[in-house]
Amino acid sequence: MIDALAADCRRHGATIRLGCVVSALAEEGGAVAVRCAGGDVHSCDRAILTVPLPLLREIALPGEARAKLAAADDIGFGNVIKILLRFARPWWRERKENLADMTFLLSDQAIPVWWTRYPDPRPVLTGWFGGPRTAELESLDPQGLVDAGLGSLAAVFGLPRDDITRELVAAAAINWAHDRFARGAYSWATPRTREAQAILARADGRVLFSGEALYRGRDMGTVEAALASGLETAERILQG
């Protein structure tokens, strides 16, 4: 998801891969100037901006595109925390026999959702926590999130936390709100989102918006949605 490419720049029918952090787009002399944080400037006919919604306001935009941005307030955007724990052995199977084929585990603990790789035998548990309540864990760094995950598993299985920690081989945790190029996880539809998307998707200027949040089908917040939105934007440019 993170490869520091946000604006595809179309010049003379070709797409330029920018490979830089974009700080500003400006319309100059019938073209778009894409300014990168490192100082590079690329010029092109049209630019397609696909950064996640929270980052849209951090990029300076020409007046027409900026005016459309107010509509983005009517599109939902939420967070996800993900915790990956690899263990020496699948201790949860030994704990309860009927968990041998466990896929998902739902609980009311701080990290409420867990899944295994079943039927893949590798003893990995993935913890997932999404939505506004992830703000309660805002202050935790990756190690703090791993500790919260271990605490949740200990409570779910009624085991001393140290017993579970002893089995741990490797761990990683990501709070997507802390990722400077994401600032969260998925977009979602509010009752006003369809109208907002219609405004943002208009191809009436040189700077266009695209990406998962602009997808007008059912499942926003997916790779398929991002690809479909990108195709739609490309078609609009070709038609224009």
Ligand SMILES: Cc1cc2nc3c(=O)[nH]c(=O)nc-3n(C[C@H](O)[C@H](O)[C@H](O)COP(=O)(O)OP(=O)(O)OC[C@H]3O[C@@H](n4cnc5c(N)ncnc54)[C@H](O)[C@@H]3O)c2cc1C
């Ligand atoms: C934890 C998690 C799990 C997910 N699992 C799934 C799944 O299983 N299936 C699924 O379909 N979808 C999943 N998604 C959703 C999916 O990743 C997104 O819907 C999809 O990546 C959105 O694509 P996009 O191109 O709109 O935006 P992104 O993929 O977010 O791409 C935006 C790009 O802009 C870059 N960028 C940001 N700011 C700048 C800047 N200033 N300058 C230059 N570049 C910048 C970013 O680095 C990024 O590369 C998941 C998302 C998360 C967070």
